[in-house]
Amino acid sequence: xxxxxxxxxxxxxxxxxxxxxxxxxxxxxxxxxxxxxxxxxxxxxxxxxxxxxxxxxxxxxxxxxxxxxxxxxxxxxxxxxxxxxxxxxxxxxxxxxxxxxxxxxxxxxxxxxxxxxxxxxxxxxxxxxxxxxxxxxxxxxxxxxxxxxxxxxxxxxxxxxxxxxxxxxxxxxxxxxxxxxxxxxxxxxxxxxxxxxxxxxxxxxxxxxxxxxxxxxxxxxxxxxxxxxxxxxxxxxxxxxxxxxxxxxxxxxxxxxxxxxxxxxxxxxxxxxxxxxxxxxxxxxxxxxxxxxxxxxxxxxxxxxxxxxxxxxxxxxxxxxxxxxxxxxxxxxxxxxxxxxxxxxxxxxxxxxxxxxxxxxxxxxxxxxxxxxxxxxxxxxxxxxxxxxxxxxxxxxxxxx
Numbered sequence: 001x002x003x004x005x006x007x008x009x010x011x012x013x014x015x016x017x018x019x020x021x022x023x024x025x026x027x028x029x030x031x032x033x034x035x036x037x038x039x040x041x042x043x044x045x046x047x048x049x050x051x052x053x054x055x056x057x058x059x060x061x062x063x064x065x066x067x068x069x070x071x072x073x074x075x076x077x078x079x080x081x082x083x084x085x086x087x088x089x090x091x092x093x094x095x096x097x098x099x100x101x102x103x104x105x106x107x108x109x110x111x112x113x114x115x116x117x118x119x120x121x122x123x124x125x126x127x128x129x130x131x132x133x134x135x136x137x138x139x140x141x142x143x144x145x146x147x148x149x150x151x152x153x154x155x156x157x158x159x160x161x162x163x164x165x166x167x168x169x170x171x172x173x174x175x176x177x178x179x180x181x182x183x184x185x186x187x188x189x190x191x192x193x194x195x196x197x198x199x200x201x202x203x204x205x206x207x208x209x210x211x212x213x214x215x216x217x218x219x220x221x222x223x224x225x226x227x228x229x230x231x232x233x234x235x236x237x238x239x240x241x242x243x244x245x246x247x248x249x250x251x252x253x254x255x256x257x258x259x260x261x262x263x264x265x266x267x268x269x270x271x272x273x274x275x276x277x278x279x280x281x282x283x284x285x286x287x288x289x290x291x292x293x294x295x296x297x298x299x300x301x302x303x304x305x306x307x308x309x310x311x312x313x314x315x316x317x318x319x320x321x322x323x324x325x326x327x328x329x330x331x332x333x334x335x336x337x338x339x340x341x342x343x344x345x346x347x348x349x350x351x352x353x354x355x356x357x358x359x360x361x362x363x364x365x366x367x368x369x370x371x372x373x374x375x376x377x378x379x380x381x382x383x384x385x386x387x388x389x390x391x392x393x394x395x396x397x398x399x400x401x
Contacts, residue, residue, distance in 0.1 A: 004112075005030030006394075007136075009103050009119040009127050011096070012036075013055050015323060018215045019118055019141065021060040022391035029064055030114050033103045033127075035095075037068035044070055055299045069102050089171055100126035107131070116398040125177050128184035137398045140185035142320070145198030147175055149318040153252045156317055160256040164281040167250055182208075187397040191321035192342040198318070212393045213342055213385050216326035241270040241370045244309035244333070246302065246324050249293070250279035254315030254338065254357055261315075261362035262290055270370060272313075275305055306331035311369045315357055316341050329382050334373060336365055349381040 007030050008020045023029040036056040038045050045054065053074065076095060104126045107117075116137035119127050124140055131138045150169055157165060182188065188208045190196050196211050249255050255274075262272050266289070274285070274293040285291040297305065306312065312328040313336040321342035325335050329344070335351035337344065345351040352365050352372075 005114050006398075007031055007033065007107065007114050007117045009033045009107075009117065009124065010141075011099055011120070011123050013058070014120060014143070015214055016216070017058045017061060018217075018387065018390060019394065020064065021058060022215070022387040022394065023118075024061060024064045025387055026391045026395070028115070028391065028395065031065040031067060032061065033106055034066065034068045035099050036070045036073040037066050038070065044074070047074070052298075067106055069099075072102070073099075088166075088168060089174065093171075093174060096123040097126075099123055103127050104130050118394070121181055122174070122178060124181050125184065128181055132184055138184060138186045139394070139397050140181055140188045142188050142190050142195065142199065144320040145195045145318055146178065146202055148198040148202055149252070152317050156251040156256065160251060163251065163256055163284055165251060166279045167252070189394075189397065192319075194318070194340050194342075195320050210393075210397055212390065213383065214321045214323050214326065215385060215387055215390045216323060216330055217387055218330055239269070241366075241373075242308060242310045243270055243272045243336075243366065243369075244275065244305055244312045244328075245272065245314070246275045246297075246305060246312060246328075247314075247322075248276050248279060249274050252317055253319075254317055254362075255280065256284075257357055257359050257362060258313065258315050259284060259288075259291070260359035261366065262288065264359060264363040265366060266290055268367075268370075270366060273305070273309070302327070303331055306333040309333050310373050311336055311351070313362075313366070314338055314341065315354060315362055317357065326383065329380050332378070332380060334369070334376055334380055336369055344383060346381055349377060351376075351380075 006023050006028050008023065010019070012035065017032070020029055020032040034056070036053050038053050038056045040057065076098065100123055107127060107130055113134065114136055116139055117127065117131040118139045118141060120141040121143050128138050128140070153167065154169060157167065182204060185208065187210050188199070188204065189210050189212050190199060191212065191214050193211065196209055199209060200206060245253070245255070245258065247253055258272070270290060272291045274291065275297050277296045278293065282293060285293060306328050311334050312324065314322055314325060316322060316338045317340060319341035325337060325342060325344040328335050329350055335345050336354065337351060338354050338357060345353050347353050352369050354365055355361055
């Protein structure tokens with residue numbers, strides 16, 4: 001039986017469907033199997049409760065074969081809001097299991113053998129089992145550095161015990177399923193040298209690992225026209241440097257250290273905007289004049305946040321990559337970045353690298369950014385790795401080692 005094309009299995013709009021888009025551009029995408037697909041103008045798009053799922057679509061895939069149990073996924077999300085329903089890890093694992101059962105049923109009916117199956121970690125075990133039974137090539141997209149990252153976050157919580165956080169370590173069953181995914185995968189794609197090193201320290205075989213960075217290519221017309229950063233005065237007409245953090249506000253992202261750094265910068269013309277859901281009690285920054293939290297933001301508002309900022313800061317303790325770096329640069333916003341994520345920032349060309357994650361270092365680097373942001377070349381340097389390069393790298397993983 002001849003093999004051709006790839007099956008791509010994913011929950012959510014991870015990486016803006018970059019893997020599926022890259023394969024589709026090369027004519028290699030057999031089918032995208034996902035949990036929700038909301039075509040503009042569809043009946044689902046007109047359901048008020050589904051508005052938060054409006055980003056589950058990409059115009060690059062309008063002609064692609066996409067299969068999704070969209071109404072079932074919406075029902076799961078709505079049930080999750082009812083009092084007394086499981087939350088946290090229990091809900092996450094239930095969602096992953098439900099999606100895998102459905103995806104496996106769809107894949108079991110494949111008429112002919114695909115070249116390979118790509119699936120993301122933590123929601124892949126059942127489909128990888130099927131793929132191995134069928135003799136398909138299996139590629140696992142590892143989204144983070146795994147248990148090594150969790151250990152670092154646990155240490156961070158012990159360092160800042162006064163901060164009330166909703167973070168909890170994953171249950172043993174979560175990691176047991178993950179280890180099975182690693183065994184079932186022929187190749188494991190990681191997105192940064194940081195993830196690669198962490199997984200190797202955890203004993204993941206080097207011959208299985210493949211480093212492929214993330215891609216961010218906005219759709220034509222998606223980038224807004226330039227606009228000056230927002231002006232926030234200090235009461236005397238002076239303009240404040242606008243610093244943006246975008247993402248989940250938790251200790252893994254280095255927020256505790258950033259809060260201390262902003263304490264060191266009080267009285268200086270800089271304001272930090274925290275945008276995203278928070279694992280921390282807002283009392284952590286209550287009454288702080290140089291910090292504001294605006295909560296979770298819809299995808300449609302993100303571009304304006306980048307364009308209004310003088311710099312984005314990412315003091316993360318650990319990230320598989322942090323796509324926000326690429327998004328920020330695409331919108332003309334330079335980045336202050338940790339070294340524990342994807343290698344995007346080039347000092348003096350598109351931002352500033354943090355030598356370490358201690359609060360005084362963060363404060364000093366923010367001061368440097370305030371002094372030198374205007375001297376960065378325009379447009380900002382952006383990685384040359386795009387969808388075509390991503391497709392080539394993925395296709396190379398389907399060859400036998």
